[in-house]
Amino acid sequence: MNTERSDALRRRAALHAALADPARLQIVDTLSLGDASPSELAEAVGMPSNLLAHHLKVLEREGVVGRTRSEGDKRRSYVHLVPGALDDLAAGRSRPVPRVLFVCTANSARSHLAAALWRQASEIPAVSAGTHPAETIAAGAVDTARRHDLLLPQVRPQHVDGVRADGDLVITVCDRAHEELDFPIDVHWSIPDPIPSGTPEAFDHALEEIGRRVGNLAPRLALLTNPTNLAPAATH
Numbered sequence: 001m002n003t004e005r006s007d008a009l010r011r012r013a014a015l016h017a018a019l020a021d022p023a024r025l026q027i028v029d030t031l032s033l034g035d036a037s038p039s040e041l042a043e044a045v046g047m048p049s050n051l052l053a054h055h056l057k058v059l060e061r062e063g064v065v066g067r068t069r070s071e072g073d074k075r076r077s078y079v080h081l082v083p084g085a086l087d088d089l090a091a092g093r094s095r096p097v098p099r100v101l102f103v104c105t106a107n108s109a110r111s112h113l114a115a116a117l118w119r120q121a122s123e124i125p126a127v128s129a130g131t132h133p134a135e136t137i138a139a140g141a142v143d144t145a146r147r148h149d150l151l152l153p154q155v156r157p158q159h160v161d162g163v164r165a166d167g168d169l170v171i172t173v174c175d176r177a178h179e180e181l182d183f184p185i186d187v188h189w190s191i192p193d194p195i196p197s198g199t200p201e202a203f204d205h206a207l208e209e210i211g212r213r214v215g216n217l218a219p220r221l222a223l224l225t226n227p228t229n230l231a232p233a234a235t236h
Contacts, residue, residue: 015085018062023047024055028086031065033217034171034187035078068190072175078190083212096224097169100126103181104174106134107157109141109203110191114173114210116145116152121218129164131177133157138195144203169221173210189213 019025026045030036036044042052056079059065064085067077100118104111107130118126134157145152160181164170171187172178178188191209194202 014062015064018058018064021055021058023051024059027052027055027059028064028081031079031081032086033220034213035068035080035190036188037070037076037078039076041079070175070179070190071193072179078175078188080190094220094222095169096222097124098167098224099165099169100124100221101160101164101168101170102126102128103160103170103172103177103185104128104130105132105176105193106130106138106195107159108134108136108138109195110173110193110206110210112137112152112157113141113145113150113207114171114189114214116150117207117211117214118218120150121214122221122223124218124221124223127163129158129160129162131160131180133159140194140198140200140203143200144207147200147204148207150207167224187217 019028023045027041030041030044038049038052038056041056042049045052047055056065060067063082065079066082067079070076070078100115100122102111102114102118107128111128111130115126115128118124137152137154137157142152142154144150160177164183169186170184171189172181172185173189173191174193175190178185178190189210191206191213192202194206
């Protein structure tokens, strides 16, 4: 057996060993939908923090998960699946939803790009909103959409309270929005804000990362036909 093939087999064996524990599989299944802070992840999987730390250490060692620092409070971190680490092992599931709502802070870039990408990938309707809406969509978002032939409707950013409806699958694409919303969030994607740098590369990177997440989630959701409850959601 040549060295390259032997190394590949050892790598596969190490990955299978890392995923051989039911608790770690549960962690991976949870992170396959979106990012989570360690405390959020511990609550989601019903696991003590010390035990979660042990399992995360194993998964990090094998390159299955990684961490990024929050752009919001700067103290917490978010755990995420490393892109491509589990291409052939991701758990599949199908959840019927009537609509997807993408939320960021200003509703001026990431949430609009996410909704536009979603409309390309799924028949499930998508809308976007913000916790502190800006006056207009960011010029950088408009430019990157144009460069990538992405249809970005020219609409005024909206507040989430005026957009969210009961039954929406809520996806936050902004750490700040995720940390300040006071209603249940279904999925969080920790996408770096391209606006501070304002470069085409930053907006293109955000678009690419959102597109990867959309491509992973869209096939796992199904359109809920004839929804019975799409009334505006109660605000808190």
